[in-house]
Amino acid sequence: MKNIKGPGIFLAQFLSDEAPFNSLTNICTWVAQLGYKAVQIPTWDKRVFDLELAANSQTYCDEIAAVVKAAGLQISELSTHLQGQLVAVHPAYDQMFDGFAPETVRNNPKERAVWATQQLKYAALASKRLGLTCHVTFSGALLWQTFYPWPQRPAGLVEKGFGELARLWLPILNAFDDAGVDVCYELHPGEDLHDGVTFERFLAATNNHPRANILYDPSHFVLQHVDYLAFIDIYHERIKAFHVKDAEFNMSGRSGVYGGYQDWVERPGRFRSLGDGQIDFNGIFSKLTQYGFDGWAVLEWECCLKHPEDGAKEGVDFIRKHLIRTTEKAFDDFASTAKDDNLNRQILGLHD
Numbered sequence: 001m002k003n004i005k006g007p008g009i010f011l012a013q014f015l016s017d018e019a020p021f022n023s024l025t026n027i028c029t030w031v032a033q034l035g036y037k038a039v040q041i042p043t044w045d046k047r048v049f050d051l052e053l054a055a056n057s058q059t060y061c062d063e064i065a066a067v068v069k070a071a072g073l074q075i076s077e078l079s080t081h082l083q084g085q086l087v088a089v090h091p092a093y094d095q096m097f098d099g100f101a102p103e104t105v106r107n108n109p110k111e112r113a114v115w116a117t118q119q120l121k122y123a124a125l126a127s128k129r130l131g132l133t134c135h136v137t138f139s140g141a142l143l144w145q146t147f148y149p150w151p152q153r154p155a156g157l158v159e160k161g162f163g164e165l166a167r168l169w170l171p172i173l174n175a176f177d178d179a180g181v182d183v184c185y186e187l188h189p190g191e192d193l194h195d196g197v198t199f200e201r202f203l204a205a206t207n208n209h210p211r212a213n214i215l216y217d218p219s220h221f222v223l224q225h226v227d228y229l230a231f232i233d234i235y236h237e238r239i240k241a242f243h244v245k246d247a248e249f250n251m252s253g254r255s256g257v258y259g260g261y262q263d264w265v266e267r268p269g270r271f272r273s274l275g276d277g278q279i280d281f282n283g284i285f286s287k288l289t290q291y292g293f294d295g296w297a298v299l300e301w302e303c304c305l306k307h308p309e310d311g312a313k314e315g316v317d318f319i320r321k322h323l324i325r326t327t328e329k330a331f332d333d334f335a336s337t338a339k340d341d342n343l344n345r346q347i348l349g350l351h352d
Contacts (some may be wrong), residue, residue: 001326003258004288006297007319008038008076010243013301014308015045024048024064028071029176031282035316037069038076040136040298043123044083044100051080051119054126061129075130076296077241080123080137081186085118088140088168088192113168116140120172128179134240134295135176137182139165139202156161158201166205169212176211184215184241195226196235202237213240216288217300218279219247223269224257227284236291243300244319246277264304274318275313285322297323 009031020026024041027048031039043051053060068075068321082100089097089109098106115195120137127135130331143161145176146153176183185193185202199214206212216239218228232239252268254260259267285297299315301308331337345351 001289002292002294002322003074003326004293004297005038005295006241006244006323007036007316008040008296008298009036009299009312009315010040010042010079011048012042012045012079012081014312015042015047017031017047022047024067025071028073031312032071032073034313036073036299038074038296038298040076040079040296041329042079042081043119043126049078051078051122051126054129055140056125058129060339061126065130074111076298077136077184078123078127078130079135080120080135082138083116083123084137084185085140085191087113087120087172088142089113090142090145092145093141094221099200106141107296108177116169117172121175124172124179124181127176127181132181134182134184134213136186136241138258139169139185139191140192141192143192144194145188161192162198162201162205166202169202169257170206170209172204173209173211177209182213182240183211184213186215186217186220186243188217189224194220196231197222199235199238211240215241215243217243217245218284219243219245219271219277219302222247222277222279225249227269228253229280229287230289232284232287232314236288236293238280239288239291239293241295242288242293244274244297244315245300245302246272246274246279246281248272248277270304273301273303273306273308274299274315276303276306281318281322285324289324289326289351 011027014021014027016022020030028039041049043049086097086100087304094109101112101115105115123135142156142165173183187194187199193202203212214235221228223230249269255262255268264270297319299319301311303311
């Protein structure tokens with residue numbers, strides 16, 4: 001059986017202009033001292049990574065890999081969550097998402113989408129140069145503003161939306177296929193791919209593209225009331241990346257899944273540091289191990305209460321304690337008998 005690798009950590013939520021969070025060298029030293037074994041690198045932050053340069057320069061990628069290795073770490077995946085979001089944006093969200101793009105393409109949705117698509121293609125090349133096999137991202141959304149069916153959706157709208165989303169992503173998926181890298185979509189509210197059904201719709205629209213896969217993050221399923229353990233049973237063949245993030249849903253008489261436009265602290269559903277929420281990580285690690293998942297268990301720290309540095313310090317031990325070293329023998333091997341076809345036939349009552 002295969003083993004989950006870890007602990008890893010997603011750097012995005014920790015980066016700042018203050019040491020040790022201001023450069024790849026410094027932050028790798030910090031996370032290594034905490035006990036992490038891998039880093040997931042956000043490709044939109046030039047303080048740690050230049051995506052276009054990485055796509056075009058093996059020398060630069062070797063330098064990045066050397067920095068990470070010098071700290072005793074590996075790269076788990078590159079991330080293009082912000083760029084992936086911009087592959088598909090409904091006009092209702094143009095202004096709010098423009099901040100994810102460089103100033104040269106803001107207020108220009110078509111050019112922004114071209115830029116985002118090229119960013120993803122750069123990520124495919126950069127991942128290949130770094131010897132990575134998985135990449136994590138968002139899908140973007142054309143349909144999200146219709147997620148609740150009021151007013152009633154026109155016939156064919158959903159099919160058209162997923163068809164168009166597939167059209168936008170197929171050249172990117174093909175570029176990743178050429179690079180030998182899986183695209184792992186984080187299924188997340190706000191994205192058209194936010195649960196199992198929407199992922200299935202996208203798969204169908206892409207003709208079950210082999211590179212269209214899943215970044216499994218149970219926290220988003222808790223907030224949607226999706227059975228996150230059954231999800232693994234259904235979609236384990238497509239789960240190629242794993243964010244370890246906790247969450248809770250506290251029933252309320254005042255608001256529910258949609259949160260009432262409240263800040264995160266007041267919402268019934270909220271993200272928590274590892275061990276502070278409601279998620280059954282024993283069950284998750286057991287199921288992923290059962291199905292042979294051998295990717296990285298990567299901490300994504302998002303908590304409305306706890307300080308990020310405390311979340312990172314606690315998270316490394318939390319993940320380590322949940323890693324399962326698989327057994328090479330059955331627990332009842334001591335009572336086994338050698339294979340004997342004649343004996344087996346006798347037990348079955350079979351006679352020549």
